[in-house]
Amino acid sequence: MPAEHTPLEHAVFVNGDVTRIAPGCTVDGLLETLGLMGKRVAVAVNRDVVPRSRYGAVTLADDDHVEILEAVGGG
Amino acid sequence: MSEQDTPESWRIGDHEFRSRLIIGSGKYESFEQNLECAEVSGAEMVTVALRRVNFDAAKGPRLLDVISPERFTILPNTAGCYTAEDAITTARMGRELLETDLVKLEVIGDERTLFPDVPATLEAARVLIDDGFTVLPYITDDPVACQRLAALGCPAVMPLAAPIGSGMGIRNPANLRIILETVEVPVIVDAGVGTASDAAVALELGATALLMNTAIAHAKEPVKMARAMRLAVDAGRLAYESGRMPQRLYASASSPLDGIANY
Numbered sequence: 001m002p003a004e005h006t007p008l009e010h011a012v013f014v015n016g017d018v019t020r021i022a023p024g025c026t027v028d029g030l031l032e033t034l035g036l037m038g039k040r041v042a043v044a045v046n047r048d049v050v051p052r053s054r055y056g057a058v059t060l061a062d063d064d065h066v067e068i069l070e071a072v073g074g075g
Numbered sequence: 076m077s078e079q080d081t082p083e084s085w086r087i088g089d090h091e092f093r094s095r096l097i098i099g100s101g102k103y104e105s106f107e108q109n110l111e112c113a114e115v116s117g118a119e120m121v122t123v124a125l126r127r128v129n130f131d132a133a134k135g136p137r138l139l140d141v142i143s144p145e146r147f148t149i150l151p152n153t154a155g156c157y158t159a160e161d162a163i164t165t166a167r168m169g170r171e172l173l174e175t176d177l178v179k180l181e182v183i184g185d186e187r188t189l190f191p192d193v194p195a196t197l198e199a200a201r202v203l204i205d206d207g208f209t210v211l212p213y214i215t216d217d218p219v220a221c222q223r224l225a226a227l228g229c230p231a232v233m234p235l236a237a238p239i240g241s242g243m244g245i246r247n248p249a250n251l252r253i254i255l256e257t258v259e260v261p262v263i264v265d266a267g268v269g270t271a272s273d274a275a276v277a278l279e280l281g282a283t284a285l286l287m288n289t290a291i292a293h294a295k296e297p298v299k300m301a302r303a304m305r306l307a308v309d310a311g312r313l314a315y316e317s318g319r320m321p322q323r324l325y326a327s328a329s330s331p332l333d334g335i336a337n338y
């Protein structure tokens with residue numbers, strides 16, 4: 001079920017939480033908003049891994065599911 | 076140690092290593108403790124997991140700020156994945172994040188034992204190898220599964236010694252021996268060792284390397300255990316390279332049998 005939003009913004013899911021973004025927002029823009037520019041993260045949109053070189057080209061759409069991962073301790 | 080007394084180096088694809096100990100980065104009290112253990116252990120490769128960014132903690136130092144990819148070969152894992160599809164996606168996320176072709180492939184089949192899902196591991200390995208990955212699969216100590224993974228193009232196989240984090244040691248040395256005799260790629264024993272003697276046994280059997288996390292991280296003194304593991308891995312490897320003496324049931328005197336005094 002789509003999250004509620006006004007026509008002037010889109011709602012995407014970032015790591016499971018609803019996040020409001022401006023229409024036309026790119027992965028780059030989202031990372032900037034989240035303070036993650038230049039951080040060691042990896043991004044997938046609707047299960048597709050987005051290469052770093054495409055961050056500026058991939059535009060997020062309403063209801064997109066974005067996963068932003070980092071390296072953590074593990075075995 | 077002289078060159079001759081130092082264990083031989085080994086390779087996975089384009090990556091060459093002198094240390095035969097690979098350590099994890101989970102369960103440590105701090106990144107600093109993890110780093111100190113990595114340094115003391117001599118490990119050149121450290122595994123990491125991939126998880127959702129922790130926005131609350133994101134301002135402080137992160138794991139890779141301390142366990143630096145400039146200093147260590149970072150091996151991203153697919154821990155927590157229960158399907159081939161999730162493991163494949165996670166491997167691709169790791170490649171983007173770390174700019175590495177290496178992946179420790181884990182497709183878990185059971186929550187309590189964390190034993191691998193063998194068919195799903197084979198499926199994911201096939202896709203990832205086609206995609207250019209250097210796939211290091213965590214797998215059951217099953218010779219046939221290991222042979223299948225090697226045949227798919229895995230440059231090494233990583234059979235478990237015991238369940239992850241169990242510290243139970245080498246539960247089935249006979250299977251490991253069969254794997255070592257029948258699989259042509261390097262065998263990295265992954266998971267289950269609890270203490271230094273377990274590590275030595277794995278290397279004495281002929282394992283190329285050993286991957287461990289909890290045995291160091293959950294020792295009462297992790298840094299001291301990291302050193303013990305380094306020594307055990309080197310000792311086990313040197314013993315393997317030396318070629319051990321044959322075992323015999325009865326004694327064979329070490330002192331001369333001639334010239335014994337008759338009082």
